[in-house]
Amino acid sequence: MKSSPMPTDSQKSMSIEEARAVLWLGNDYRYHRPMGELLDEGYLNRSRLEWAAKNAYDPRIMQAATVILASIRQATPAPTPKLPVPQSAVSQLSALEVGMTIEQARATLWPFKDFKGMPTGMLVETKQLTLKDLGFAIENAWDERVRQAAITLMAVSLGQVVKEPPPPAGPLKVLSGGRSYTVRKETSLTLIQGMVMGAILAVCAFMIVWGIISGMSRPSRPTEIALPIRVVGWIMALAISGGAAWGLKRLLEWTLGKLDKQIDNYRQGKEGEDRVVEAMRRQLDGNWALFRNVTLPGRNKGDIDAVLVGPPGIWALEIKTFAGEYRNIGEQWEYRAGKRWKLHKPSPSRQARDNGARLSEFLRADRIKQWIEPAVIWANRPNPPLVENPSVAVWAFERLPEELGNLWQTKTIPEPDRTRIIEKLTKLCQQPEEAD
Helix, strand or coil: CCCCCCCCHHHCCCCHHHHHHCECCCCCCCCCCEHHHHHHHCCCCHHHHHHHHHHCCCHHHHHHHHHHHHHHHHHCCCCCCCCCCCHHHHHHHCCEECCCCHHHHHHCECCCCCCCCCEHHHHHHCCCCCHHHHHHHHHHCCCHHHHHHHHHHHHHHCCCCEECCCCCCCECEEEECCCCHHHHHHHHHHHHHHHHHHHHHHHHHHHHHHHHHHHHCCCCCCCCCHHHHHHHHHHHHHHHHHHHHHHHHHHHHHHHHHHHHHHHHHHHHHHHHHHHHHHHHHHCECCCEEEEEECCCCCCCCCEEEEEEECCEEEEEEEECCCCCEEEECCEEEEEECCEEEECCCCHHHHHHHHHHHHHHHHHCCCCCCCEEEEEEECCCCCCCEEECCCCEEEEHHHHHHHHHHHHHCCCCCHHHHHHHHHHHHHHHCCCCCCC
């Protein structure tokens, strides 16, 4: 009788501790860590583990994913048998969640002609607005508040029980870590602009004085041709001074034009960041905290444009206001130059991912394990980029309310962890700003 072959390492049983210690696949250093850490941070979910259990090239990763999945299934409680639901509770179970209270919906002003500026609730009660009109507002209204009001009042008109939002938790908490990178660059370029202008004017003044002195200088010995020489000297001095003044004027215009363009770009970046913050103030309440211009400790002194912390998670936000036509394919960003697309560096997607990794390391120093979701916000309103298979989420400013509304569909952070994270970031932002 043949003896059965010895089991290989991948076929031996693996404990849950050994499975959690197996390094995850991939070449990215941020994810090449123990699977247990990535599971605790929320990066590894059931779908990724199921994929690894079937398709991973490394047999140890495949076995570890299988073991972790089994432990998750064992920890999941068995479903309890369904009991008959009383008819009186059916309406409560099928309540429709809406984004505003009924009173807020009634007070919302109708934006379309004929009844423009009148309270929507009164128009519905007096039958001046039909369900068809409300449906039109849901499909076509530009204002998100009008669409929400139309949804709420339509549900009430159809007899649908609505679940109104809980009382507001106050306004969005916004804290800044100091001057943003765009503001610092704008200030430094303005200072350089003033220094260049002063230096060029000083050179012009020197050339004029030198020309006058050269023209007034007399020969050491008077001769018959002293007067013609003096006239020629005056002409040459004036010509040199005029040519130097013209050249310096052109140099001044070119230099100041370049600096003006850079200053204007940074000013637009600051305005774009302010627009995003104001949009978030309108959409989010006191359950959320927004930290601006976050500078993490370490050798990399680049700041994170914004960090958004809320019940569903944490987002490292890279806010861009580039002028022109841009597109994003995967992690690569390009801009149109004439009829060609040219590569833009650095990649905003890469910046957002790197900032998320840095923030994750910063929190891990206090044993806070939390996955940071990167995102790029395109703050230019009229010209959003073309996006194809992005490696990082790209939120256009026009769709920012919808993007923020979708955040609630993700995993919720436990309240104690969220409090610790907010306290740590608050303390970081309140530190004195280092001099440039």
